[in-house]
Amino acid sequence: MTLAGETASTYVPKKETVGKKVSVRVTVTGYGLRDTSATSPETTPVTDGTVPTTSPSPTTSPTVSPSPTSSPTTSPTVSPTLSPTTSPTATVTPLTLVTKPKVKGKPRIGKRLKVVGGVWSRTDVKLAYRWKANGKTIKKARKRAWKVLAKYRGKRISVLVTASAPGATSVKVLLKVRRKVA
Numbered sequence: 289m290t291l292a293g294e295t296a297s298t299y300v301p302k303k304e305t306v307g308k309k310v311s312v313r314v315t316v317t318g319y320g321l322r323d324t325s326a327t328s329p330e331t332t333p334v335t336d337g338t339v340p341t342t343s344p345s346p347t348t349s350p351t352v353s354p355s356p357t358s359s360p361t362t363s364p365t366v367s368p369t370l371s372p373t374t375s376p377t378a379t380v381t382p383l384t385l386v387t388k389p390k391v392k393g394k395p396r397i398g399k400r401l402k403v404v405g406g407v408w409s410r411t412d413v414k415l416a417y418r419w420k421a422n423g424k425t426i427k428k429a430r431k432r433a434w435k436v437l438a439k440y441r442g443k444r445i446s447v448l449v450t451a452s453a454p455g456a457t458s459v460k461v462l463l464k465v466r467r468k469v470a
Contacts, residue, residue, distance in 0.1 A: 301334045309333055314382050326457050383456035384409040395445050395469045402433040410453045418448040440469045
């Protein structure tokens with residue numbers, strides 16, 4: 289069920305959702321990023337939260353026996369059964385890029401290039417790095433800094449930074465070094 293206009297991080301079910309299952313879809317967008325979406329599992333059907341009212345009704349009629357020692361039998365008391373209500377609230381903290389990192393250093397043989405800066409929307413972010421030469425991954429170049437080797441002279445260097453956090457879709461950003469290796 290699509291609920292038009294529901295964009296807050298929490299949702300309180302309304303009358304039209306009673307009996308329906310609810311899930312949340314989060315879409316992450318940002319400068320230089322591909323839009324990414326994730327959908328939560330559905331809840332159990334939403335209830336209206338009211339307690340059913342029942343009037344006790346006798347199941348048997350009182351009986352009186354001729355014996356003076358017996359007493360009339362009355363019907364049992366009926367108590368309503370309470371069922372838990374489903375009030376789904378989803379607090380989803382997506383992972384987004386706030387400030388793009390940069391590559392520091394000059395692309396010269398023997399010099400180091402290093403990824404610096406970068407701000408993410410969450411503090412529990414883990415970063416992974418994949419350095420590339422002319423778009424091809426450089427083997428064993430998976431750290432924040434990388435020393436430029438002679439065999440990459442004349443090539444264009446870039447680094448793919450992948451940010452991940454528990455429960456969030458990872459975010460990738462490709463950083464390109466402006467000049468070729470000299």
